[in-house]
Amino acid sequence: MVAGALARAGAVLVGRTLMLEFDRQAPGLFAPPPSAGPLPDAFLAGLYHYRIGSSAADANLVYGPMRAQALAALANPFRIVVIEASGPCSGASLALAPLSSCTILVVQAGLTQIGAIRNAAAAVTEAGGRVVGTVLDGVARNHTDMEFVR
Numbered sequence: 001m002v003a004g005a006l007a008r009a010g011a012v013l014v015g016r017t018l019m020l021e022f023d024r025q026a027p028g029l030f031a032p033p034p035s036a037g038p039l040p041d042a043f044l045a046g047l048y049h050y051r052i053g054s055s056a057a058d059a060n061l062v063y064g065p066m067r068a069q070a071l072a073a074l075a076n077p078f079r080i081v082v083i084e085a086s087g088p089c090s091g092a093s094l095a096l097a098p099l100s101s102c103t104i105l106v107v108q109a110g111l112t113q114i115g116a117i118r119n120a121a122a123a124v125t126e127a128g129g130r131v132v133g134t135v136l137d138g139v140a141r142n143h144t145d146m147e148f149v150r
Helices: 002-014 056-063 067-075 091-099 114-126
Strands: 017-022 047-052 080-084 103-108 131-137
Touching: 002 017, 002 047, 002 080, 002 103, 017 067, 047 056, 056 067, 056 091, 067 091, 091 114, 103 114, 114 131
Parallel strands: 017 047, 017 080, 103 131
Antiparallel strands: none
C-alpha cells in the first residue's frame, strides 16, 4: 500500500501525520465513530489513522457542502495528511482532489494501461486537483524487464 508507506515516512520524517483511509471492504462497519477522531497508530509514534466509512458524518466530510472546512478541522493538528482514495477516479478521490495540495497517481505494473493513467490524470485535473506524479506499484525487486506499463 503506497499511501501507507508515504504516511509512515511522513510520520518518521516530520512528525504528526494523518492517514485518511476509505474502508472499501465493509463501509461503515469498521469506521470509528465520528466523535472518536483520528486514532494513534499503536506501532509508530506520530502516525494517526482515520478510516472513512459510510456514516453520515463521513459522507459529509467527503461530499458535503462544507467539506473544505470539515477536512481542514480534521487535518488541523497534523503536519501531513495522506488521503488514500483508491479506485479508478473514485468519487471520493475526485471530490477531495481540489482540497488537496497535490495528487499522486498510483498505477499497477503490468496491469494499468497508459490510457487509464491519462484519463485519471485528466479527471483529477478537471475536478480541480493537481497531479504531481505517478508511483509504479507492484514491481518485483528482481525485475529486469522495463515493460512495466502497457
